[in-house]
Amino acid sequence: MISEPRADLCAALAADLTGLSYTSARLRALWGVPADAALGRGSAHPARAALHASNDPVALVARLFWLGDPVPADALAPVMPRTGIDGLGQLGLVESDGELVRPRAMIRPQAYVDDAGTGEWWIASDLDELALGGSLPPDHVLGVGGASMTLAGLQVPVPGGSVLDLGAGCGIQALRARRAAASVLATDVSLAALRYTRFNALLNGVDGIDVRHGSLYEPVAGERFDRIVSNPPFVITPRKEGVPAYEYRDGGLVGDALVQQVVADAGRHLTAGGIAQLLGNWEYRDDEDGLDRVRRWVGESAAAASGVELDAWVIERERLDPAAYAEMWIRDGGTVPGSPAFDELLGAWLRDFADRGVSEVGFGYILLRRSVAGNPPLSRYERIAHPIAERGLGAHLAAALAAHDRQAALDDDELATTRLRVADDVTEARHHLPGAADPSVIELRQGGGFARTVTADTGLAALVGSCDGDLDVGTLVDAIAHLLEVDAADLRRELLPRVRELLVDGILSFVE
Incomplete structure (x- = not known):
């Protein structure tokens, strides 16, 4: 230490x-x-x-x-x-x-890339399993892992303002947040973690990062922040004797209750327009879908913040069955697969899941925003399992939020008067049955962002292909309706909701 x-x-x-x-x-x-x-x-x-x-x-x-x-x-x-x-x-x-x-x-160099450029930090942390040659101690302070880098890349690059790093660990999120924020407050239940956060800030010459000791939101009771970022100890660990509870990944609560608490209390600690971003696990139980559980937590957060509207964008990236989930985290603690200790821990994990009716565990990203009065809320709960390039996702999320706000403020008649442009990274793929003149499937494929593939009919594909910024949406729809020999008003009612989705996805953008 x-x-x-x-x-x-x-x-x-x-x-x-x-x-x-x-x-x-x-x-x-x-x-x-x-x-x-x-x-x-x-x-x-x-x-x-x-x-x-x-x-x-x-x-x-x-x-x-x-x-x-x-x-x-x-x-x-x-x-x-x-x-x-x-x-x-x-x-x-x-x-x-x-x-x-x-x-x-350990002190390891860690390169980073964000909107402001590239650089490298030295990140100190406790000796890991490579150095120890065995299992980690329960009070281990983790260095930079895959989840840490994922969350760092997801951070919305909003300049200025205050940031709360909830559960700071070695301080990697605080360092990343300080690249854009005016000040960062890092909290953790581990005093050793806070020492590492201070050390890493000093070692890298980064000022403006303060620390406070305590669990979750307790050190900041009554305070609000422009952004909250958290890679919380979200791992679902059995509360059984003999099962080690690692501070860096285990919050000491049953099941996914730790992530539920982080979400449920976020709203009251955000300023108007403030954004919270975190990683988390959520359970699929006999009577409840995992994403529905998160939706319920978001409702609890809005209620806790005196009924304030909360935007929510939740993306599930992975879903594991109980055995696969348990094996992953037992290995993470340094216990060797196939050993008696590994089998004993696996049995404890599986009994815990069975007793609580857990069939699967989801992992993903949660973005919450305290809505500004008058803005229609964003509510997206989706599953994206395909590979994505995580570099630049923070900027993509920021652009998506701005696009949502702008299109939500327009009624359909106003949206029809706007000029749009298709993103440079979008391509179109058409699939034909042998000998068929018309395609059976048309796909719009996004190269950046979340690398979405959107299935389109002829009308939507024609509209997207025509969005070069010269003519407004209404004029384009009318022309497409004429070519397809369909009613223009009906086509407009069909296409405009899809246009709104494509704007948030980043496949289309507004022309200024």
């Missing part, structure tokens, strides 16, 4: 790491593509072999802070001239007996 961070030592360490070029690209070049792929599978052996064979000073630091291996003190001291081994010890990052230096924490 690291110590309370000192600004001077963090600055010295940052200078040493900069001088070494301790970056993701440098490390990948040192250990090579096959080793990088092996790390993704949880195997450090190829990378370890490559680093031990290298005389590059950055390889020595990577052995210590990336892989968690001890290194010779006399070799480390010259490559950390500003911090020194003593300084690393004062920060709580290492311990040394004078001959070997052993890590007490």
Whole structure:
């Protein structure tokens, strides 16, 4: 566990790491593509072999802070001239007996890309299973994982304002939020996690991030924020003796109640127009669909905020049966599949799901927005299981919210007077039966965003294909109705609701 961070030592360490070029690209070049792929599978052996064979000073630091291996003190001291081994010890990052230096924490470079550009942070966290060689301790502070990067990419890049990072962990969401926000308040039930958040902010020279200790919204009672971001401890863990409860992923409540509480209390902590974004799991029970459960939680959040309207956009990305879900998270804790301990934990998980009537568990993204008075609410609950490129999703969500607001403020007659343009990443595919003159299926395919495939009839395909910004929607519909020999008013009633959906999807956009 690291110590309370000192600004001077963090600055010295940052200078040493900069001088070494301790970056993701440098490390990948040192250990090579096959080793990088092996790390993704949880195997450090190829990378370890490559680093031990290298005389590059950055390889020595990577052995210590990336892989968690001890290194010779006399070799480390010259490559950390500003911090020194003593300084690393004062920060709580290492311990040394004078001959070997052993890590007490990981420090790994983490590259990022957002609307403001590219960059890289160093992210410190507790030693992971690669370094420990076994199961994680319950108070483990997690580094940057796949879920962390997903949520970071989803963050809506709204400039200025205040952000609450609920359950900050190592502080990666706070760092990402601070790229656009004026200030960030990070909370966590773990004091160690808050130390890592402070340390990582200082190490990367990021100001404007404050921390408070406490569970969920307790540290911010009565306060409101322009944005809330949370990767909460959403994993559904049996409340049984012998089943470890990891602080970084387990909120201590039964089933999906932790995510329910985060959602249900979000509305009262948002300013007008404020946005909350989180990841979560939700259960499918005998009597309730998973997305219907989340819909009910959103209603509870609106009620808790004195009836304030809440926009909701919930996207389920994955659904697992109880066995697959349990196996995934047991492995995540470092327990080896096939071992007696693994089988015992799996049995406890499956009994818990069976006792509570859980048939499946969903995972996905939740976006809530405290509606501005007069705006019709957004209510989207959908399943998107196909692969998507998560880069740029935050900007896509921001554009989708703006498009929803603009089209919702227009009645059909007003919408018909607007000029629209089809997005540059949209293509059309037509499928014909052998020998048929007309297509049996027409698809509009989106390259970016959520990579949607929209099935279109001839009229909708013609309208989308004609949206080049020159003529208004009404004129285009009338012309298409003439060509198809159908009633123009009927075609307008049919197409305008689809146009509204395509605007929110980002397949069409308004011409200014």
